[in-house]
Amino acid sequence: MVFDRLKNANQYFPLGEKITIALQYLSQTDFTNVEPGKYEIDGENIFALVQTYNTKPFSAGKWEAHKKYIDVQYIVSGKEKMGFTETTKVIVLEEYNEEKDCAIYKGEGNFLITDEGHFAIFFPSDVHMPGMAINIPKEVKKVVVKVRINEVEENPKEVIENEPA
Numbered sequence: 001m002v003f004d005r006l007k008n009a010n011q012y013f014p015l016g017e018k019i020t021i022a023l024q025y026l027s028q029t030d031f032t033n034v035e036p037g038k039y040e041i042d043g044e045n046i047f048a049l050v051q052t053y054n055t056k057p058f059s060a061g062k063w064e065a066h067k068k069y070i071d072v073q074y075i076v077s078g079k080e081k082m083g084f085t086e087t088t089k090v091i092v093l094e095e096y097n098e099e100k101d102c103a104i105y106k107g108e109g110n111f112l113i114t115d116e117g118h119f120a121i122f123f124p125s126d127v128h129m130p131g132m133a134i135n136i137p138k139e140v141k142k143v144v145v146k147v148r149i150n151e152v153e154e155n156p157k158e159v160i161e162n163e164p165a
Contacts, residue, residue, distance in 0.1 A: 002121040022145040031076045055133035063105035069146040074119040078140035083129030085109025
């Protein structure tokens with residue numbers, strides 16, 4: 001997991017070309033008047049989901065994790081708590097759904113307050129719970145850039161072992 005302000009995005013460019021594209025898109029786009037919806041950046045490899053919603057009480061929160069996509073979550077306006085935890089601290093409530101690219105968990109974790117200008121990157125090993133109210137539900141505008149993981153990134157050891165000598 002990565003948590004920082006968008007003004008520091010260039011520090012994370014070494015994480016890869018797709019993460020760089022996602023962070024540059026967030027840095028170079030004024031989301032003030034962008035309507036909620038899906039916006040393609042590089043087809044299904046990288047796309048943005050612009051969302052406006054009210055944060056939820058903790059009792060309505062769900063821990064989630066993905067396998068196909070990395071989440072780059074950026075707060076445009078408002079603030080929320082984002083939870084993060086390890087797979088060893090949760091139990092599966094709903095098995096991984098290939099179509100939704102999501103598994104749902106129950107368990108414990110830590111929370112950060114994310115406000116305007118902050119972003120978080122959640123990798124497949126990062127179980128997370130976004131959208132939580134700080135005290136009372138308030139409106140948030142968020143952009144989630146979904147970055148598709150390719151097989152090389154998923155199984156780097158396997159690729160190295162199978163390279164020709």
